[in-house]
Amino acid sequence: MSDKPPAPSAGLRRDMDILEVLAGHGDDRDADGFGVSWIAERLGREKSQISRALRALELEGMVERDPVTRRYRLGWRLFALAARTQQARLVRVAAPYLRRLAGAFDEDAYLCVLRGNQVLTLLSVPSSRAYHRVWEGISVPVIMAAAGRSLLAEWDEERVRALLRTVLPSGLDSAVASEDDWLADLAHVRSAGYAVSDVELEDSAAGVSAPVRDHRGLITAAISVSVIRAPAPERLHEMGAVVAEVARELSAALGYPATPAAGTWKSPA
Amino acid sequence: MSDKPPAPSAGLRRDMDILEVLAGHGDDRDADGFGVSWIAERLGREKSQISRALRALELEGMVERDPVTRRYRLGWRLFALAARTQQARLVRVAAPYLRRLAGAFDEDAYLCVLRGNQVLTLLSVPSSRAYHRVWEGISVPVIMAAAGRSLLAEWDEERVRALLRTVLPSGLDSAVASEDDWLADLAHVRSAGYAVSDVELEDSAAGVSAPVRDHRGLITAAISVSVIRAPAPERLHEMGAVVAEVARELSAALGYPATPAAGTWKSPA
DNA sequence: GCCAAGAGTTGCGGTCAGTGCAAAACCAGG
């Protein structure tokens, strides 16, 4: 057998795989959880192993079992732990600002961070429109997310190119063009304080985003507002200015000292 | 050594202990994380073990290491997983209702569920008052939380007594009195639809709470509003009626069919 | 800038916990 690297921490790996399966797609249809055999088959492991692992995980509260259907789903402990995360703090502080944005434009508003070459959405505030796809806890490639440009704004060129190459198929002309476009966009974020993204790929709508800085001045997150029906360019830039301003206030709330135009303090709605 | 039950899933246990330590008290002071040695000492384990475990956990995104201070804290993966939890769904639906409550009374509003003999706070919405203790992800004993009565409202008497005995010191007269008081309060919840809790123990403020039902009609959660300065009793009951009404609307939003007085649909603010 | 103390990592053998197979128990429907 070729694939026999004596994996350290095999147990953890198995448990994480299980949790990942239980996470499903977050759709409502897998709300009632999954059975042991199904998980075992999905992971190509022994049922007995899964059964035992799940029991242990249940004991720790990482998963919980529906007493009637006997199916497993993610447990309360995850929720409790997640609440103590750095990201949770960020969400708590940012929520009012995002709501203000969502209310002002009646568009969905998002808070995102960078995770590897993906953009992880930490919080999404729906507009008043009927249906709202839940993006929380979901990662999408940097290039697809509206917030991607804001998050990479202050990276140096080499690292950005390197990162993009891990995502884009290398060698294509379109890819090279994308790279250059991207670097230009990043410059725009640095100068104007916000990014405007056209509709890029099938699933991602266009959007306006702006970087959020922590107490050290580093860009650690980005807020963005989706734009469903493409408005006039000027309108987009108006929105950009507002988003950038909110991002600045949020940064200040996170401890970022320099507020260039130190005007009156606006408390979040 | 007496305590040597050949523990199955020792690895998971160790990992969970580590995560629990990293969770800390959720205070701001442990925001920058903890070092390997400190954790090792706290858990009474070998440094090497902790070091290796943390590396594995970091690989899985369960913890992350500050690149500059080299300290560990809880990772983004927890956040992503928690977002797919049953509890997260509940929070998403309930948030607007809680905000409405918090706004109406200008008091902190909470969403809680039952976990063993503890009440786990899933979401807390602060009032406009200056400081707000973050309760999310924190468990407190049933008897202390304002929401406790609402959560137990429809249990049968025996189970309630059994549960209370796991919390209260058995045999004391005060405990027996508490038990009877509790059962009376539960009856009140069933008839009036809300519970009023006096200030009970040092840390918990008084509050008004009401049960929330899922699509099967079972009480799966409770919402509550804190009451800092004890108002007149009538005022408390006015508040109770409002909280109960909001809880009913929330239950309906969760799929609970019967809306006794099926009036006009109020969308959450 | 150097040195020392502390913090974190790595190598290594013995041991025990997890793996996998197969059989038993369980559960839901007919």
Next chain:
DNA sequence: CCTGGTTTTGCACTGACCGCAACTCTTGGC
């Protein structure tokens, strides 16, 4: 009561984890 499926349990084997100790890296004092 039997039959299909699903989940749990028994048990022997093996390789992954534990703990010790040596090593390296980081930090802070002088």
